[in-house]
Amino acid sequence: MEPMAGNAWFYIRDHHQQGPVGLFELKKMFEQGVLSGETFIWTKEMKCWQMAKSHPYFSEDFFLTDYAEQPQENLAGQWKEQQKDTYPYGRPFVRYIARLFDLSLFSLFLITLVSIFSPKFVVASSPIFIFILSLILYILVEAIILSIFGNTLGKSILNARIRTMTGEPINFIMALKRSILVTAVGMGFGIPLINLICSYFSYFDLRKNGKSTWDRQIGTVVLYGQVHVSRILFVSIFPIALFIAGIFI
Structure with missing residues (x-):
């Protein structure tokens, strides 16, 4: 079984915490471009929300090649804006x-x-x-x-x-x-x-x-x-x- 394959996954899209979805469905959304490496994801095995591209499992399968081919950008401002959608302090x-x-x-x-x-x-x-x-x-x-x-x-x-x-x-x-x-x-x-x-x-x-x-x-x-x-x-x-x-x- 793939790591955390049986878990329910949640993700941020259009400023909403959405889910749950299975790992297969989540992977399909990445493959089809519905979600990107900057998408925040979370499952019960994780302590907090984090970007998909920073997750070891997804970075290996989906984002490593894509980001290696692209010039590095300063995503600090974008990261800060997206982090607001995770509501880390529970609202x-x-x-x-x-x-x-x-x-x-x-x-x-x-x-x-x-x-x-x-x-x-x-x-x-x-x-x-x-x-x-x-x-x-x-x-x-x-x-x-x-x-x-x-x-x-x-x-x-x-x-x-x-x-x-x-x-x-x-x-x-x-x-x-x-x-x-x-x-x-x-x-x-x-x-x-x-x-x-x-x-x-x-x-x-x-x-x-x-x-x-x-x-x-x-x-x-x-x-x-x-x-x-x-x-x-x-x-x-x-x-x-x-x-x-x-x-x-």
Whole structure:
């Protein structure tokens, strides 16, 4: 068997992290010129994204002759631009606001549902209590959504996808474990102050390693693509507007 032939491969194209594809399909894209030696690639055996031409396996089979025949160019600027597409620090801001958006949307649904059957409960409850309750209940809801649709609405809007290390959509058990860890380790179950501390350490952990603690433990990977600023504003404003509405209503 060829080295890492059984792995799922991911690659950067048009500023999007794409995949998974098998090694055969990846090789065909190189041979047909769809991808080049400057294309960033990644598989679970690799610690980080790197250019295909710098990977020992691909440099021997595809790029050694081509680059030997061409004059050497200064690709420093191009390399820097392409490295932005790999998002080596995990895009913590995108992940955080996507989750807040999903939680806010679920909270709105939950409040509406409870208001129908028990209006007094909603009136008597503080916004913080409702947020913590929504956060805990969302653990199961998110796991169901991820196992059925493969993604949440917030992540879809912000062009992020959750996959296993082999490139497959995550199943219910894996999604449930991930949701529990995100809620506990990443958000401290929404408890004031503890939530801030957990978010602080999770942010710097993601910035340092490129993967969150829960993704490393469970074996999941988050793929990112470029996002228009209008989508970021929409996803950011929705939770804020909902919170303000909860205070004044």
